[in-house]
Amino acid sequence: MIDDAAGLAARLVREHGTLFATEAGIELTDEPQPLWQLLVMVQLLSARISSDAALAAARELWAAGWSSPRALRGSTWNQRVAALGRGGYRRYDFSTATRLGANADMIDSRWGDDLRRLRDEAATPAGISKQLQAFDGIGPVGASIFLREVQSVWPSVRPYADKLVLKGAATAGLPTNADRLAALVPSEDMARLAAALVRVARHGPTSSLDLS
Numbered sequence: 300m301i302d303d304a305a306g307l308a309a310r311l312v313r314e315h316g317t318l319f320a321t322e323a324g325i326e327l328t329d330e331p332q333p334l335w336q337l338l339v340m341v342q343l344l345s346a347r348i349s350s351d352a353a354l355a356a357a358r359e360l361w362a363a364g365w366s367s368p369r370a371l372r373g374s375t376w377n378q379r380v381a382a383l384g385r386g387g388y389r390r391y392d393f394s395t396a397t398r399l400g401a402n403a404d405m406i407d408s409r410w411g412d413d414l415r416r417l418r419d420e421a422a423t424p425a426g427i428s429k430q431l432q433a434f435d436g437i438g439p440v441g442a443s444i445f446l447r448e449v450q451s452v453w454p455s456v457r458p459y460a461d462k463l464v465l466k467g468a469a470t471a472g473l474p475t476n477a478d479r480l481a482a483l484v485p486s487e488d489m490a491r492l493a494a495a496l497v498r499v500a501r502h503g504p505t506s507s508l509d510l511s
Contacts, residue, residue, distance in 0.1 A: 304473055308483035308492055311471065315498050316491030319350070320448050323357040329452040332367045334414040335406065337448060338434065342398060345441035346391045356386030360399075368403040368412045376400065398435040405434060424456050447497070451490035457481065458489050460496075467496030470503060 320327045325336045339360060343353040359382045365371040371379075379396035388395065410416040421427040428442040437445075443461040450456040458481030460468070465475045473496070474480055480496075481489050 305483045307471065308473060308480070311495035311499070312484060312488050312491045315495035316488070318448055318451065318490060318494050319344070319354065319444070323354045324361055325357075327448065327452055329415065331413045331415070334449070335368050335412070336361065336366055337445060338402070338406070338414065338431075338437075339399065341431075341441045341445045342402065342434065342436045343388065343395065344444055345437055346388075346395065348388060348390060352387040356383050356388035359383065359386040368406050371399060371403040372407070374400075395436065401435045409433075418453060418455070424459055427456070447493045448490055450493070451487065454486070457486060460493055463500050464493045464496045467498070467500035470499050471496065 318327065320333075320337055320340060323336070323340045325333050325340065327333050327337060336357070340354070340357045343356050344350060346353070360366075360371075360379075363374070363378070363382045365374055365379075365382075376396050379399055380392045383389070383392040383395055406412055406414070410420075417430050418427055421430045424446055428439070428446060431437055431442040431445055432439065443463070446456055446459045447461060447464065450459045458477040460477035460480055464480075465477075468475050468480060473483070480492060484492050
């Protein structure tokens with residue numbers, strides 16, 4: 300039994316706060332390459348496919364050497380389809396291979412392969428969300444995933460909590476307000492708390508985490 304909200308938040312971060320980027324094999328920093336990888340992960344998660352398959356497909360793309368937009372532009376469509384297939388991403392492999400190529404071209408033409416330029420141009424989380432949705436295959440949900448995770452390395456985005464995070468907070472008995480949630484943890488842990496609350500929202504309380 301945990302009565303203290305800060306204590307519960309700390310436990311959520313500790314036990315369930317692994318970033319989805321980490322699961323995808325991304326060492327997230329404020330540098331062009333990992334930010335591109337995060338964008339690709341978000342695109343993969345945006346399809347109607349299991350998150351396990353999306354994250355496995357992302358790892359296959361990195362294993363193939365396409366961890367930067369420039370490297371991906373050097374791949375062929377068939378090579379991308381094969382890599383996605385190895386990750387179990389088969390229902391959407393053809394369309395996703397096309398979208399990956401289009402997005403690699405777009406990030407080059409608009410932001411010189413550097414999403415930090417998108418951030419600076421957009422200025423606000425709402426502006427960033429709008430710009431992200433210009434990428435093929437990324438809608439409002441995908442933009443929210445990106446913002447949830449990137450706040451770990453983009454302090455200007457904090458605190459960010461979308462509807463899914465707030466649903467998890469309500470289930471856990473925590474405040475359903477981004478600022479009040481952020482007050483429970485160190486600033487740099489807000490992204491991990493958000494990741495944990497997404498898991499709570501999706502799966503609810505379990506025997507491994509008594510939220511009562």
